[in-house]
Amino acid sequence: MTHPDTILLLAAHGSAHPGARQALEAFAARMAGRFPALAVTLAYTRFRHLGNPPGQEGALAGVLEALKRRPGTARLAVQSLHVIAGDEYERLDTAARDFARETGIAVAVGGPLLGGARDAARVARAVRRAAGTLPPDTAAVWMGHGTTHEAQDLYRLLARELDAHAPGSSPNSPLIRLGVLEAADAAGPLNVRAIATDLRARGVKRVKLLPLLTVAGRHAHKDLAGNKPEAWKSVLEAHGLTCEADLAGLVERGEFEALWGERAADMLG
Numbered sequence: 001m002t003h004p005d006t007i008l009l010l011a012a013h014g015s016a017h018p019g020a021r022q023a024l025e026a027f028a029a030r031m032a033g034r035f036p037a038l039a040v041t042l043a044y045t046r047f048r049h050l051g052n053p054p055g056q057e058g059a060l061a062g063v064l065e066a067l068k069r070r071p072g073t074a075r076l077a078v079q080s081l082h083v084i085a086g087d088e089y090e091r092l093d094t095a096a097r098d099f100a101r102e103t104g105i106a107v108a109v110g111g112p113l114l115g116g117a118r119d120a121a122r123v124a125r126a127v128r129r130a131a132g133t134l135p136p137d138t139a140a141v142w143m144g145h146g147t148t149h150e151a152q153d154l155y156r157l158l159a160r161e162l163d164a165h166a167p168g169s170s171p172n173s174p175l176i177r178l179g180v181l182e183a184a185d186a187a188g189p190l191n192v193r194a195i196a197t198d199l200r201a202r203g204v205k206r207v208k209l210l211p212l213l214t215v216a217g218r219h220a221h222k223d224l225a226g227n228k229p230e231a232w233k234s235v236l237e238a239h240g241l242t243c244e245a246d247l248a249g250l251v252e253r254g255e256f257e258a259l260w261g262e263r264a265a266d267m268l269g
Helices: 022-036 058-068 085-101 118-129 152-163 192-199 217-225 230-237 254-269
Strands: 008-010 037-046 077-078 106-110 138-144 176-180 208-209 242-245
Touching: 008 022, 008 058, 008 254, 022 037, 022 254, 037 058, 058 085, 058 192, 077 085, 077 254, 085 106, 106 217, 106 254, 118 152, 118 176, 118 208, 118 217, 118 254, 138 192, 138 217, 138 230, 152 176, 192 230, 208 217, 208 230, 217 230
Parallel strands: 008 037, 008 077, 077 106, 138 176, 138 208, 208 242
Antiparallel strands: none
């Protein structure tokens, strides 16, 4: 049973791009509708919202400090809105444990989309559904952030899971590739140039670009779909591929909202 004085804290990286905060606030409102007995609030593990410098209202440290002074809190449930269990998630988990130790309030933490190998198949299904129906000459290319953390292996695992359902493995399976912006080996399968070469060899002519990012911020608009030479759109077009961008963040896609909702429900018990 959920205690009526439980707070559900949704913790996201944050973004300086206009619209990112609105997307997160809209997601929080929908989660409040899903869990009406809870007080739902947002916090940002890296506070980069436009016009909101570090230390202002909304930063994780400030939110936790305010909760220490809130009377009647029986339990804090923290749901990560990160994609992988990397550095950001580890810092969040540490902050939550410190809060529990300092206050005596019971704390539970729900993991990110990709918390471990067990999550890959479920996330891959959401990725395929969100890509939608694609023509035979079209592939979907998703851009993850990437990391130097060992959690980079989770991106590789997800990429292999997607490859296992490539066209020919099951009826109507779309061609989907996952790459990462950072920490991708220059010749590795997660590098956009390797993806472009592979798609050309498969006879692909068109690419649907999508961000595997919580919100569609600077990385989505500039590094994925921008016009600078190193942007993924430019790289793919240089390989003769026509690109179309679908720049909704994961919190704006029902397939991933459902996964986060399930995570929160499991955590709350």
